[in-house]
């Protein structure tokens with residue numbers, strides 16, 4: 001295996017484009033090094049981009065934040081302004097692993113590894129986060145929802161990699177939340193998960209909503225009719241019932257050792273309801 005620290009994004013793209021074998025980007029390494037050790041993959045080329053400009057930075061931009069692709073979950077959790085703007089995104093990232101894993105693991109790595117249960121992805125999707133992708137043909141901005149394409153797969157072309165993820169500005173009275181169910185109290189993979197992002201008016205009525213689910217389909221699922229059920233309400237019983245039934249209808253999980261199809265579907269609805277309540281309170285609404 002060749003380990004390379006290229007001098008620029010352009011050099012990295014060229015190296016990745018010209019490699020005929022298996023390539024991996026080394027971000028936190030908390031997936032890729034585990035896979036190497038377990039002999040699940042033997043990359044021919046390992047590219048380390050962490051030293052390149054902007055990769056370790058969280059920068060304010062047009063009312064939102066641009067988070068470099070090598071910023072760890074722990075660093076995000078320590079950034080008060082980022083946490084205040086997108087609390088649900090940060091809590092998703094902060095659920096990943098232990099303190100040791102937290103100090104290395106990145107949102108970009110979590111996204112690109114393509115796990116349906118990736119904890120940072122649902123809240124990034126409800127935030128309408130956008131990944132900046134560099135490659136042999138230049139730079140493009142891709143909505144995060146379009147990056148994972150299935151378990152272990154993503155939509156990046158040969159030579160492409162993410163350099164940052166943009167979390168946009170949001171209006172007053174807005175907040176988000178992320179919850180997951182795991183069989184143990186920590187250090188486990190989500191059986192189901194839900195992220196909810198809400199915008200309220202001055203009177204506490206929901207004016208905009210986004211709902212996304214994890215671990216209940218091959219990729220994160222954005223459930224537009226679940227969000228629509230909340231708009232125009234103060235999360236009254238009818239709105240929550242509409243949310244739950246839309247969430248349950250959107251689930252197409254598998255049965256495995258962590259949970260059955262029925263259990264994953266049921267818990268997704270419960271988590272979406274609870275996440276909606278948390279987001280509502282954070283946005284200043286009174287239940």
Ligand SMILES: Cc1cc2nc3c(=O)[nH]c(=O)nc-3n(C[C@H](O)[C@H](O)[C@H](O)COP(=O)(O)OP(=O)(O)OC[C@H]3O[C@@H](n4cnc5c(N)ncnc54)[C@H](O)[C@@H]3O)c2cc1C
Nearest residue numbers: 025027028029030031032097106109110112118119161162
């Ligand atoms: C003990 C332990 C507990 C864990 N717990 C959780 C958990 O609770 N929830 C959870 O979701 N995950 C968990 N994980 C998995 C892992 O920590 C996360 O998926 C993490 O976010 C991966 O990020 P990373 O920076 O370490 O990625 P890496 O391992 O460095 O890379 C992962 C993959 O993404 C690709 N990649 C990385 N960066 C880029 C980039 N910038 N552009 C393009 N491709 C890129 C790599 O090529 C590789 O294929 C756990 C792992 C361990 C070891």
